[in-house]
Amino acid sequence: MTAADHDDAPGTALDHDDEPAVQPFEVGAVPSAKSIRRFTSQAANARGGASLGSLLGGVYYAVISIAISAGVALGFAQAMRASLPPAPEVETPLTLSLATLVVVIIVALAGALLSLAGRLGPVGAGGAEAAWWLALPVDRRGLLRPAARRLPLLAGFVGALLVALLDAGLLADPGLRVARVASTAALVAAGIVLLAAVGQSASVSRRSIALAGDVLLFLAPVAAVVLARVGWSVDEVPTAPWWFVVGLVPVVVLLAGVVDRRLGRIPSRTLRESGSVATQAVGAVVSMDSRELGRALTDGAAAPVRRWLSPLSTARGPVTALITADLVVLRRSARHVVQLVVAALVPVLVSTVPQLASPVGVLLALLIAGSVATSATGEGSRRAEMAPILDRLLPLEAKTVRRLRMVxxxxxxLLWSVVAFAAVGRWASDVPGWIALGIASTPVWAAAAVRGSYRPAPDWGGALVSTPMGALPTGVATVLARGPDLVILGLLPVWIAVLLRTVNAPLLYSQLVLSVIAVAIASSIRTRSLMETLMDAQEQERAGARR
Known part of the structure; x- marks a missing residue:
């Protein structure tokens, strides 16, 4: 049988269709941006499986949680204000009123907000939005309006809440005054974020916007120290009249209009980068991963290209190379440098406010400021935990690497301790003794930084616990406690010295011993806790007994 006969055979003939697979069709109108947003939302809701009842329940739960949290915070602030002792005798010409300190905190919050807005965008498109929306031939402004409104509204709400808590809780101002202060704070906070968005639309780099916020955050405590030196203070938080508050509304609306008109000018690359950073930061907050949150905020404002390269002349071998790498990481992060300086000035300010210059207030200032400063110094270790390139390449033992990471x-x-403990010594009338105690406690802070940086990740494969932020592993609290546990236990002599307002030789010797123990604990490469080790030992004993 020939090929032609085979093709003509019954049941073997192939029907060839010469018609095109895609028939001509009429091109319709390009959908609007609003319809695309609605379609995306409907598709996400269809796959999410959430009903209207669950949505209303979630909103109700969020509102109740915020109200309860605000009430608890307000009650705590009022209780703290009621328990503040009368102005003690602070043997120093430096004095600062509580209202002035609140003003300084508000200015610092404004700087932190501007820095955060610069690092997050503030306008961005992440995930599927960046992959699909930005390439569509539609008006980009309509696509980005929800993202442009989200952060200003959130900043206004949080700013009003925080300032109201400070004004009503610590200063006990009347209700109308608190309402005026909170309204002003909400408008100013929203305006700060909108200004950052205007800068983003004008192709101002996120690093420049974040740097402006860091500078404002740095100047706030420095200005407070200068005001305390010259003896200038305020008796209450400066409040604008109602007509000025009302006048701020059209200004904020005008800024919002400017941002809306310039949304189409924001480059796609900037939108993708901002959306990626925001998504990474939100995921870190939900999973309670402070290391990932720090990486998102730091890398989001990092310079893509260095104008000059350091010769790294201090790297003469494996040991000095590791130390130099940590030093370069800290030096290149303006946020961490500002964080370290601000944390050093916190005990200075607290010890100059008569209402806060009590043993408990000074102790809390030392612990909180020290923890913030410690977090700023551990960036090199955190990066090494994520990508242990140098740790693996250099011919150094694992324990030696961790000890070098503490340098x-x-x-x-050490610099922080000299400034902070000198302020405490001025408060306790014994500057040399307190500086010696601060120097003796320095290894504990360094050990806590390294221990917290190398902590293991939570076990997401085990049992989970339902929380307002979603399901979390049962051992997440134990993981987060690695690092702060050394601060709590390793600084017991500092606790006793501050509460007794005195330093003696036994406390100094005890602090030296605890510092050595803290360094030894942080040098260990074991990732399991003591409780887990004991439980494993018991299980092994039971298994041996069964055999």
């Missing part, structure tokens, strides 16, 4: 945090915390 830069120890040097930075």
């Amino acid at each position: 830069v945090p120890a040097a930075a915390m």
Whole structure:
């Protein structure tokens, strides 16, 4: 049988269709941006499986949680204000009123907000939005309006809440005055974010916007120290009249209009980068991963290209190379440098406010400021935990690497301790003794920084616990406690010295011993806790007994 006969055979003939697979069709009108947003939302809701009842329940739960949290915070602030002792005798010409300190905190919050807005965008498109929306031939402004409104509204709400808590809780101002202060704070906070969005639309780099916020955050405590030196203070938080508050509304609306008109000018690359950083930060907050949150905020404002390269002349071998790497990481992060300086000035300010210059207030200032400063010094260790390139390449033992990782945090915390404990010594009328105690406690801070940086990740494969932020592993609290546990236990002599307002030789010797123990604990490469180790030992004993 020939090929032609085979093709003509019954049941074997192939029907060839010469018609095109895609028939001509009429091109319709390009959908509007609003319809595309609605379609995306409907598709996401269809796959999410959430009903209207669950949505209303979630909103109700969020509102109740915020109200309860605000009430608890207000009650705590009022209780703290009621328990504040009368102005003690602070043997120093430096004095600062509580209202002035609140003003300084508000200015610092404004700087932190501007820095955060610069690092997050503030306008961005992440995930599927960046992959699909930005390439569509539609008006980009309509696509980005929800993202442009989200952060200003959130900033206004949080700003009003925080300032109201400070004004009503610590200063006990009347209700109408608190309402006026909170309204002004909400408008100013929203305006700060809108200004950052205007800068983003004008192709101002996120690094420049974040740097402006860091500078404002840095100047706030420095200005407070200068005001305390010259003896200038305020008796209450400056409040604008109602007509001025009402006049701020059209200004904020005008800024919002400017941002809306310029949304189409924001480059796609900037939108993708901002959306990626925001998504990474939100995921870190939900999973309670402070290391990932720090990486998102730091890398989001990092310079893509360095104008000059350091010769790294201090890297002469494996040991000095590791120390130099940590030093370069800290030096290149303006946020961490500002964080370290601001944390050093916190005990200075607290010890100059008569209402706060009590043993409990000074102790809390030392612990909180020290923890913030410690977090700033551990960036090199955190990066090494994520990508242990140098740790694996250099011919160094794992324990030696961790000890070397403590060098830069120890040097930075030594400078912090000199400033902070000198302020405490001025408060306690014994500057040399307190500086000696601060120097003796420096290894504890460095050990806590390294221990917290190398902590293991939570076990997401085990049992989970339902929380307002979603399901979390049962051992997440134990993981987060690695690092702060050394601060709590390793600084017991500092606790006793501050509460007794005195420093003696036994406390100094005890602090030295605890510092050595803290360094030994942080040098360990074991990732399991003591409780887990004991439970494993018991299980092994039971297994051996069964055999």
